[in-house]
Amino acid sequence: xxxxxxxxxxxxxxxxxxxxxxxxxxANRKATPEVMANLNKAYHLDEPLPEQFGRYLWGVxxxxxxxxxxxxxxxxxxxxxxxFPISLEIGLWAMxxxxxxxxxxxxxxxxxxxxxxxxxxxxxxMTGIAIPTFVTAPxxxxxxxxxxxWLPVAGWDGGWQHKVLPILALxxxxxxxxxxxTRGSMIESLRSNHVRTARAKGLGVRLTVTRHALxxxxxxxxxxxxxxxxxIVTGSVVIERAFAIPGIGRYFVEAASNRDYTLxxxxxxxxxVLIIIANLIVDLLYSLVDPKVRYE
Amino acid sequence: xxxxxFELIHGSDHGATVAGRSKLKxxxxxxxxxxxxxxxxxxxxxxxxxxxxxxxxxxxDPNASDFDSIxxxxxxxxxxxxxxxxxGRDLLARVLEGGRTSLLIGVLATVVAITIGISYGSIxxxxxxxxxxxxxxxxxxxxxxxxxxxxxxxxMVLGRGIESILIAIGALLWLTIAVxxxxxxxxxxxxxxxxxxxxxxxxxxxxxxxxxxxxxxxPVIVYASLLxxxxxxxxxxxxxxxxGVQEPQSSWGTxxxxxAQAMDTAPWQLIVPGLFxxxxxxxxxxxxxxLRDAFDPKDR
Amino acid sequence: xxxxxxxxxxxxxxxxxxxxxxxxxxxxEFRTDSGKVAAVNGVSxxxxxxxxxxxxxxxxxxxxxxxxxxxxxxxxxxxxxxxVKLRGQEILGMKDDELDKLRGASMSMIFQDPMTSLNPFLxxxxxxxxxxxKHRGMGKGEAMKRSIEMxxxxxxxxxxxxxxxxxxxxxxxxxxRVMISMALLCQPSILFADEPTTALDVTVQAQIxxxxxxxxxxxxxxxVLVTHDLGVVASLCDRVIVLYGGRIMESGPAETLFADxxxxxxxxxxxxxxxxxxxxxxxxxxxxxxxxxxATAALGCPFEPRCEFREAxxxxxxxxxxxxxxxxxxxHVVSL
Numbered sequence: 051x052x053x054x055x056x057x058x059x060x061x062x063x064x065x066x067x068x069x070x071x072x073x074x075x076x077a078n079r080k081a082t083p084e085v086m087a088n089l090n091k092a093y094h095l096d097e098p099l100p101e102q103f104g105r106y107l108w109g110v111x112x113x114x115x116x117x118x119x120x121x122x123x124x125x126x127x128x129x130x131x132x133x134f135p136i137s138l139e140i141g142l143w144a145m146x147x148x149x150x151x152x153x154x155x156x157x158x159x160x161x162x163x164x165x166x167x168x169x170x171x172x173x174x175x176m177t178g179i180a181i182p183t184f185v186t187a188p189x190x191x192x193x194x195x196x197x198x199x200w201l202p203v204a205g206w207d208g209g210w211q212h213k214v215l216p217i218l219a220l221x222x223x224x225x226x227x228x229x230x231x232t233r234g235s236m237i238e239s240l241r242s243n244h245v246r247t248a249r250a251k252g253l254g255v256r257l258t259v260t261r262h263a264l265x266x267x268x269x270x271x272x273x274x275x276x277x278x279x280x281x282i283v284t285g286s287v288v289i290e291r292a293f294a295i296p297g298i299g300r301y302f303v304e305a306a307s308n309r310d311y312t313l314x315x316x317x318x319x320x321x322x323v324l325i326i327i328a329n330l331i332v333d334l335l336y337s338l339v340d341p342k343v344r345y346e
Numbered sequence: 347x348x349x350x351x352f353e354l355i356h357g358s359d360h361g362a363t364v365a366g367r368s369k370l371k372x373x374x375x376x377x378x379x380x381x382x383x384x385x386x387x388x389x390x391x392x393x394x395x396x397x398x399x400x401x402x403x404x405x406x407d408p409n410a411s412d413f414d415s416i417x418x419x420x421x422x423x424x425x426x427x428x429x430x431x432x433x434g435r436d437l438l439a440r441v442l443e444g445g446r447t448s449l450l451i452g453v454l455a456t457v458v459a460i461t462i463g464i465s466y467g468s469i470x471x472x473x474x475x476x477x478x479x480x481x482x483x484x485x486x487x488x489x490x491x492x493x494x495x496x497x498x499x500x501x502m503v504l505g506r507g508i509e510s511i512l513i514a515i516g517a518l519l520w521l522t523i524a525v526x527x528x529x530x531x532x533x534x535x536x537x538x539x540x541x542x543x544x545x546x547x548x549x550x551x552x553x554x555x556x557x558x559x560x561x562x563x564x565p566v567i568v569y570a571s572l573l574x575x576x577x578x579x580x581x582x583x584x585x586x587x588x589x590g591v592q593e594p595q596s597s598w599g600t601x602x603x604x605x606a607q608a609m610d611t612a613p614w615q616l617i618v619p620g621l622f623x624x625x626x627x628x629x630x631x632x633x634x635x636x637l638r639d640a641f642d643p644k645d646r
Numbered sequence: 647x648x649x650x651x652x653x654x655x656x657x658x659x660x661x662x663x664x665x666x667x668x669x670x671x672x673x674x675e676f677r678t679d680s681g682k683v684a685a686v687n688g689v690s691x692x693x694x695x696x697x698x699x700x701x702x703x704x705x706x707x708x709x710x711x712x713x714x715x716x717x718x719x720x721x722x723x724x725x726x727x728x729x730v731k732l733r734g735q736e737i738l739g740m741k742d743d744e745l746d747k748l749r750g751a752s753m754s755m756i757f758q759d760p761m762t763s764l765n766p767f768l769x770x771x772x773x774x775x776x777x778x779x780k781h782r783g784m785g786k787g788e789a790m791k792r793s794i795e796m797x798x799x800x801x802x803x804x805x806x807x808x809x810x811x812x813x814x815x816x817x818x819x820x821x822x823r824v825m826i827s828m829a830l831l832c833q834p835s836i837l838f839a840d841e842p843t844t845a846l847d848v849t850v851q852a853q854i855x856x857x858x859x860x861x862x863x864x865x866x867x868x869x870v871l872v873t874h875d876l877g878v879v880a881s882l883c884d885r886v887i888v889l890y891g892g893r894i895m896e897s898g899p900a901e902t903l904f905a906d907x908x909x910x911x912x913x914x915x916x917x918x919x920x921x922x923x924x925x926x927x928x929x930x931x932x933x934x935x936x937x938x939x940x941a942t943a944a945l946g947c948p949f950e951p952r953c954e955f956r957e958a959x960x961x962x963x964x965x966x967x968x969x970x971x972x973x974x975x976x977x978h979v980v981s982l
Contacts, residue, residue, distance in 0.1 A: 252751060254746045284494055288583065325491060339767060
């Protein structure tokens with residue numbers, strides 16, 4: 051499934067950009083001769099379309115997305131791999147924090163269903179989902195950067211101070227989504243027959259929850275981690291702009307507004323690969339937990 | 347059209363069959379008891395009304411600069427309730443103007459998405475077999491990438507502006523609806539009345555149009571209520587990145603972007619449009635939750 | 647059957663016999679949107695050592711809720727009142743952590759649906775051994791050995807190998823065998839069985855019931871069996887309790903009660919059950935009307951609206967329970 055998906059993403063990007071007005075492949079485009087020469091070299095624009103696509107595909111398989119349309123001295127791959135470590139660091143932290151905190155809060159709310167704790171967690175969850183990152187990020191900057199002066203407002207020097215607010219802003223909506231999801235599925239799991247059996251066996255609350263309720267209750271959450279990765283990727287685009295972080299997201303936005311077509315294509319495909327890999331990992335984890343899937 | 351859908355569109359005072367009516371009454375009863383949904387409905391109504399009427403009532407032109415009143419904080423004196431921006435434009439007027447854009451795109455793109463989704467899903471479900479497999483495989487592929495990246499690429503192709511955002515979002519957000527409608531169609535297509543229509547010599551597309559689609563509208567409307575906030579969020583996201591609505595037009599996204607840049611000197615420029623956007627998304631989410639709880643008891 | 651090996655402790659014959667469970671005036675109520683609703687109303691009975699008691703009733707008669715309340719497994723909006731004594735110890739209103747010392751050890755339960763009652767994510771071995779680890783403090787190896795013995799005892803072939811499988815790799819009947827072995831691991835005084843065969847194929851039902859009966863006898867375990875199937879009760883139980891609308895209509899030894907039913911409801915119930923050993927004459931009897939959705943309010947006899955022998959007082963005066971030491975019946979019209 052992931053191979054045809056990847057192929058489709060590459061094909062869609064390639065042909066979409068081909069028809070874009072003023073795109074790199076637009077015959078009426080007025081580009082400098084050197085760019086033109088580079089493009090001709092990279093894509094063999096004089097060749098028939100299928101061959102050009104084949105060539106691009108072949109390049110992508112070797113992580114060669116061609117030269118950047120705007121930054122003439124760089125290839126798209128160079129730009130991507132310059133930004134990627136930074137984006138990855140923030141993304142992984144956000145993923146780790148949002149899944150652990152989200153699962154904890156969701157389970158907690160499910161165990162205290164309809165209590166004040168439950169309502170508090172759920173209200174925070176609703177708030178976290180409804181207020182988009184591009185509103186919260188500047189507000190965090192306003193509070194922790196400008197008003198309190200605890201952390202730098204924006205920028206990046208690799209120090210932890212510059213990472214706290216971006217990771218926080220990126221994590222909160224996912225914490226909210228994961229805790230809501232976990233709460234729902236945990237409540238269902240706690241009501242399930244096999245949890246009733248565990249209680250009838252006198253296993254006690256702790257063992258019943260950890261061994262019998264949690265496993266089933268966390269499966270939907272586990273499945274959600276695939277889409278959550280996509281959410282983190284999307285969110286990182288906003289975060290990197292808001293906090294002026296030189297990650298892939300910022301290259302992508304700049305490329306989109308500069309009409310740097312090759313860079314846009316390259317980043318979209320790269321993001322696609324990332325998300326596909328995340329989904330594969332989730333599938334693998336899922337099959338480890340659910341014996342029914344494993345034996346199929 | 348099913349009773350539920352009919353009444354959702356035309357209001358509950360229209361005639362419907364007795365059975366449909368009581369089911370609907372149950373649904374609306376549940377909806378009315380859902381406090382959060384009702385609060386959401388009221389807040390949304392206020393925002394929509396304000397955006398619709400505001401520009402006619404307010405004494406300020408959202409695009410008229412007034413260099414005597416640049417970056418005034420919110421205050422009663424002078425009439426700039428929510429303050430002004432760097433060019434002395436009244437923020438309330440601008441937020442309401444931007445709200446028109448955001449809400450309009452939210453509704454229109456949802457309509458586009460529903461239209462595509464229903465057609466696609468019902469055709470895939472009704473014809474089944476290889477057609478279904480191929481069509482659903484396409485959906486899987488499109489699902490695998492965050493739709494906003496495709497939207498950004500599409501807007502590069504179509505050129506910037508409200509129309510292309512509308513088309514791009516609408517053209518990509520139909521996936522879930524297609525899946526829902528396909529599922530409904532699969533369960534419907536072996537029902538007796540479809541068999542009867544087929545036996546009566548009705549053409550496949552006519553059956554889809556007259557019998558299948560009307561019966562899938564209920565769940566579609568519930569899901570559409572979830573789509574509207576997603577569209578509004580998507581549009582704001584693009585506009586915030588500078589890839590969506592372009593000057594001189596404004597939307598909540600562009601206003602938030604401008605506000606974020608001016609936040610150290612005039613934080614209200616960020617907070618006011620942010621609050622409007624958040625309140626709208628909140629209300630729509632609560633309404634959607636309420637609708638789902640009220641009309642889709644399976645999910646409770 | 648490896649019956650002698652199975653019992654760790656002396657079985658029923660040697661154990662001091664007598665009353666194991668004393669239930670007095672048990673009432674189970676649920677809070678709902680429309681106020682408190684009683685599902686079980688003033689139920690009293692005793693359970694003796696080694697005895698198998700059947701509780702019969704239609705769905706909604708409250709029969710399952712009796713077991714749930716005894717095990718402390720009522721839904722969150724439910725509460726039980728009255729008195730339940732297990733070997734003289736009051737267990738109603740006991741704290742969960744105290745109850746957990748009894749559940750699975752002194753009293754255990756098997757449920758209606760074996761397909762969902764086992765944890766689908768854990769191997770059967772884990773689900774069996776954890777009971778012994780928890781209640782008997784056994785080590786993994788010892789618990790494993792004993793669990794395999796137990797699976798052997800419920801006639802699961804190749805138990806030493808099968809114990810490593812997951813529940814979905816067993817058939818429905820096999821899963822219920824696993825459930826039974828799990829419930830009996832600690833040789834409990836009482837086994838509660840809530841419609842244990844309803845979800846199974848008819849051909850498997852008898853096997854499971856026989857197995858339960860034999861094992862209970864070997865281990866000296868008393869059984870409370872809840873069912874709507876009179877045939878099951880007749881073939882298995884020593885004593886029968888007939889429940890209607892959350893109240894006991896009639897009770898007594900299975901043989902005499904089926905031979906000579908007193909209460910109009912019991913008679914109706916028996917008349918509406920097809921029997922293979924008798925020539926049927928015409929149509930099966932049906933009891934007109936519907937059973938009450940929930941236990942009816944305080945006044946009168948709950949069966950009154952459907953009773954063909956009803957009198958004026960049946961609606962307003964609750965019948966006293968006639969008790970001759972062997973049988974009871976709650977009815978104005980008939981007498982023991």
